[in-house]
Amino acid sequence: MEIMHKLASHLKTRLVELNRAKQQGRKIVGYTPGGYLPEELILASGAIPICLIRGGDHSVVELTGAYLCRWIDTFCRAQIGYAVSGDDPYYSIVDLLAIPITDNHIRAISDITDHSTDIEVFPFGVPHMKEESTFSYYLHGITRLKAKLEALTGTEITKPKLREAISLCNRERELFREISLMRKSGPVPISSRDFVALNHASFLADKEVMVEILESLYKELKGRIALPDGHPRILLTGSTLAMGDSRVLDLIDEAGGEVVIEEFAEGIRPYWENVNPDGDLMKALAECYFMQRVPPAWFRPGNERRDFLIKLAKDFNVDGVIWYQLMYRESYKTESYYFPDKLKRDTGLRMLTVESDYDPSEMGPLRTRIETFIETIRGKRHG
Amino acid sequence: MANYYDELLKICGFEDGEIKKEKLRIDKTFERLELGPEDMKTAEEWVRQNHDVELAGVRKLLRAWLKELLDMVLAKDEGKKIIYYGFPTIQGPGMAIKAAAPEELYVACPDVVLCHTLGQIFNKLTPVLEAGEENGLPPGHGLCTLQTIRVGGLAKGIIPVPDLVTGSSYYCDMGSKTDELLHEKYGHRAVYVDGSMDSRWGEYPEYLPQRVEFLGGQLNKLFEAVREVVGVEVTSAAWDKAMSISRHLFHSIGQLTQLAMADPMPISSVEVGLALQLSAGSTGKAITEGPEAIDILCQEVKQRIDRGIGVVEKGAPRVIDFAASFSDPSITHMMENAGLAVAATLLSAPPPKSIQPTTYTTPGEIRAEREMQSGIYHSSFGFAQRFVDAVKDLGLDGVIWGYQYNCRPMAEASHLIKEWVAESAGVPVLSLEMDIYDSRSYSAAALRTRVEAFAETLRVRKAVAKV
Ligand code: SF4
Numbered sequence: 001m002e003i004m005h006k007l008a009s010h011l012k013t014r015l016v017e018l019n020r021a022k023q024q025g026r027k028i029v030g031y032t033p034g035g036y037l038p039e040e041l042i043l044a045s046g047a048i049p050i051c052l053i054r055g056g057d058h059s060v061v062e063l064t065g066a067y068l069c070r071w072i073d074t075f076c077r078a079q080i081g082y083a084v085s086g087d088d089p090y091y092s093i094v095d096l097l098a099i100p101i102t103d104n105h106i107r108a109i110s111d112i113t114d115h116s117t118d119i120e121v122f123p124f125g126v127p128h129m130k131e132e133s134t135f136s137y138y139l140h141g142i143t144r145l146k147a148k149l150e151a152l153t154g155t156e157i158t159k160p161k162l163r164e165a166i167s168l169c170n171r172e173r174e175l176f177r178e179i180s181l182m183r184k185s186g187p188v189p190i191s192s193r194d195f196v197a198l199n200h201a202s203f204l205a206d207k208e209v210m211v212e213i214l215e216s217l218y219k220e221l222k223g224r225i226a227l228p229d230g231h232p233r234i235l236l237t238g239s240t241l242a243m244g245d246s247r248v249l250d251l252i253d254e255a256g257g258e259v260v261i262e263e264f265a266e267g268i269r270p271y272w273e274n275v276n277p278d279g280d281l282m283k284a285l286a287e288c289y290f291m292q293r294v295p296p297a298w299f300r301p302g303n304e305r306r307d308f309l310i311k312l313a314k315d316f317n318v319d320g321v322i323w324y325q326l327m328y329r330e331s332y333k334t335e336s337y338y339f340p341d342k343l344k345r346d347t348g349l350r351m352l353t354v355e356s357d358y359d360p361s362e363m364g365p366l367r368t369r370i371e372t373f374i375e376t377i378r379g380k381r382h383g
Numbered sequence: 384m385a386n387y388y389d390e391l392l393k394i395c396g397f398e399d400g401e402i403k404k405e406k407l408r409i410d411k412t413f414e415r416l417e418l419g420p421e422d423m424k425t426a427e428e429w430v431r432q433n434h435d436v437e438l439a440g441v442r443k444l445l446r447a448w449l450k451e452l453l454d455m456v457l458a459k460d461e462g463k464k465i466i467y468y469g470f471p472t473i474q475g476p477g478m479a480i481k482a483a484a485p486e487e488l489y490v491a492c493p494d495v496v497l498c499h500t501l502g503q504i505f506n507k508l509t510p511v512l513e514a515g516e517e518n519g520l521p522p523g524h525g526l527c528t529l530q531t532i533r534v535g536g537l538a539k540g541i542i543p544v545p546d547l548v549t550g551s552s553y554y555c556d557m558g559s560k561t562d563e564l565l566h567e568k569y570g571h572r573a574v575y576v577d578g579s580m581d582s583r584w585g586e587y588p589e590y591l592p593q594r595v596e597f598l599g600g601q602l603n604k605l606f607e608a609v610r611e612v613v614g615v616e617v618t619s620a621a622w623d624k625a626m627s628i629s630r631h632l633f634h635s636i637g638q639l640t641q642l643a644m645a646d647p648m649p650i651s652s653v654e655v656g657l658a659l660q661l662s663a664g665s666t667g668k669a670i671t672e673g674p675e676a677i678d679i680l681c682q683e684v685k686q687r688i689d690r691g692i693g694v695v696e697k698g699a700p701r702v703i704d705f706a707a708s709f710s711d712p713s714i715t716h717m718m719e720n721a722g723l724a725v726a727a728t729l730l731s732a733p734p735p736k737s738i739q740p741t742t743y744t745t746p747g748e749i750r751a752e753r754e755m756q757s758g759i760y761h762s763s764f765g766f767a768q769r770f771v772d773a774v775k776d777l778g779l780d781g782v783i784w785g786y787q788y789n790c791r792p793m794a795e796a797s798h799l800i801k802e803w804v805a806e807s808a809g810v811p812v813l814s815l816e817m818d819i820y821d822s823r824s825y826s827a828a829a830l831r832t833r834v835e836a837f838a839e840t841l842r843v844r845k846a847v848a849k850v
Contacts, residue, residue: 104791114584125579
């Protein structure tokens with residue numbers, strides 16, 4: 001697709017652009033993925049948001065041995081690796097690293113980066129349940145972030161500026177939603193690989209450029225007639241699908257499966273809800289980013305997400321679920337034990353759980369397990 | 384007629400009359416625990432080897448733990464409503480809940496009870512751990528072994544299914560996710576006491592008041608759930624009663640931990656751990672049996688101090704460890720055999736000096752404020768700082784940072800804490816990856832070489848400093 005090339009060339013020059021913007025006095029605010037950081041605040045402050053979403057590289061994970069033990073989530077260790085390496089272009093460029101603290105794995109990024117690098121860190125808490133008091137705490141956290149951004153940039157985040165940023169981000173979410181929904185049934189007009197690439201790009205790209213690209217793509221896809229392919233339809237879910245961690249998608253592809261919907265807390269931006277642009281905008285941000293969105297597995301209880309997965313499985317007419325988790329993310333591991341029963345009960349579908357530590361040596365067993373799973377569901381379909 | 388368990392129970396401080404009186408309960412409990420005559424022989428040897436049973440206070444502590452075990456296993460049969468809390472932070476509210484209806488409720492941390500009984504007394508935790516691994520928490524993934532014991536205990540029918548569970552949802556994910564797993568299986572209600580550990584590295588002892596208000600509100604919410612689920616009202620009066628009845632217990636523990644710091648170290652850290660964890664894992668026997676047992680132990684320890692008796696040599700390097708193993712006393716003994724006086728653990732160290740009188744009024748907020756001030760639940764930096772303060776306050780020679788590898792709040796700062804404490808306290812720190820609940824892979828033998836080398840370093844350092 002022509003538009004994907006346009007996106008690729010934008011990303012190619014993005015670092016140069018960011019450096020230029022920085023030289024001109026713009027602040028660059030990095031943040032960790034998870035979907036709890038309202039980018040609108042960064043945009044409204046005049047700073048540039050970049051989400052630190054890269055992963056998949058075992059050698060970076062290995063750099064962290066001197067900083068922490070191995071029992072922390074692979075993606076989070078990778079982030080620590082990038083941060084402490086001192087020469088990572090993204091971690092080197094940020095003026096502030098905002099970290100919504102969701103669990104102890106993310107807390108590791110905050111503590112180690114704070115202690116062991118010169119990067120300024122701003123952590124704020126994300127509670128683990130949806131209640132009035134947890135909402136207030138989250139709202140308090142993003143209000144502190146707003147003040148921090150204003151101090152960093154010297155720019156007041158006014159209501160009009162914030163509304164403008166909300167409108168831009170809402171459009172981005174809408175477009176992701178519309179494009180995603182095109183895969184609900186029948187042949188899919190866009191591959192999961194491209195959809196995930198768009199998501200990843202949206203974490204780094206200039207927001208206006210990104211929205212333009214999505215608009216063009218949406219129009220292009222609407223006019224496109226996709227051919228039926230008959231591949232088993234897969235729901236791919238898990239904790240983190242980082243930029244650069246494409247092995248599972250590749251293997252599903254090679255095995256003849258078609259991922260038609262993805263659900264990841266880290267790596268896919270929450271695009272199902274929009275921020276209400278009226279009334280108290282800070283509250284509206286907290287409503288959308290904390291209360292309305294489907295939470296990750298580290299929420300308690302985690303049934304909202306599990307129910308959502310069932311709904312996605314039905315709505316997107318899938319033939320099987322692949323649960324891809326990174327090593328040592330205990331909330332996902334624990335849920336992966338009891339979710340398959342519910343899935344089977346509610347949909348009759350099977351689930352395959354695969355894990356990774358970004359270690360190249362996992363490739364062989366991973367391939368075999370995915371191939372066998374796809375074969376089994378293909379057999380079931382035809383049987 | 385003699386029972387196959389008489390000898391063990393006597394070693395553990397039971398008297399004949401008491402064994403007779405409790406016979407039916409003991410028989411039923413041991414049957415459910417699959418403990419037979421062979422197990423008693425193992426246990427007798429294990430207890431003699433690992434506990435200082437010449438001290439009446441230690442025997443009484445072992446007895447208190449065993450009685451807690453009976454109460455727990457039989458709680459449902461005996462018509463109690465059952466509430467479990469997660470270790471360790473919900474212990475204060477647990478005491479208040481128990482104080483509100485002592486006869487009707489069984490309130491405890493069941494996994495901690497199993498560690499201190501099936502582990503410390505019977506050396507038979509493996510089947511429970513295996514059952515936990517088969518029922519949702521498989522090995523090899525760094526899942527919390529304390530929770531594995533809970534899952535295994537329930538799966539084996541040793542731990543009765545509770546009416547309500549609660550845990551600190553802000554400190555780790557494992558407790559809450561395990562509660563959720565168990566809820567899926569057994570259907571009981573779980574109350575998650577949430578909060579957020581979002582302070583920056585270096586921020587302790589400062590914290591945002593919102594953290595206290597949030598966590599405090601969550602703790603207050605727990606009492607509402609208790610009223611709904613088990614029909615017991617936890618009033619301020621119940622809270623005050625809990626505080627007053629536990630005052631004696633905590634006073635005695637404070638005295639014991641002070642005495643244990645004498646040179647030569649008069650008592651093993653294993654026995655101090657038995658006392659300390661009784662107050663954390665139990666709200667029943669901790670109150671009814673704990674104070675007397677610990678008072679007796681204090682008397683005996685004082686006598687040892689007067690006579691200059693120690694379990695390690697006088698002048699041995701004095702260290703603080705994170706915590707004594709909950710289930711395997713041989714690990715702490717290995718450290719002591721290496722010539723180290725484990726004079727304190729992070730849990731027994733004196734409270735921070737910065738604690739101010741509270742200005743909060745609700746029980747939840749008062750407790751939450753204490754959590755912030757204590758450091759451990761404030762942040763990893765607060766945790767590290769507690770080690771630093773303890774080293775300085777107690778004049779220690781080194782630190783064993785025996786971090787629980789599968790406990791993410793510890794794992795995330797495994798290396799930072801070592802670095803910070805070594806730098807700030809100016810003493811050597813041994814960072815030791817451990818499992819204080821499950822010693823199958825982290826046994827005394829596996830850890831010995833590093834501990835011995837560390838002990839040697841400390842001895843040399845001490846000798847050089849003297850010159
Ligand atoms: S992971 Fe750590 S804090 Fe959580 S239940 Fe286990 S030991 Fe306790």
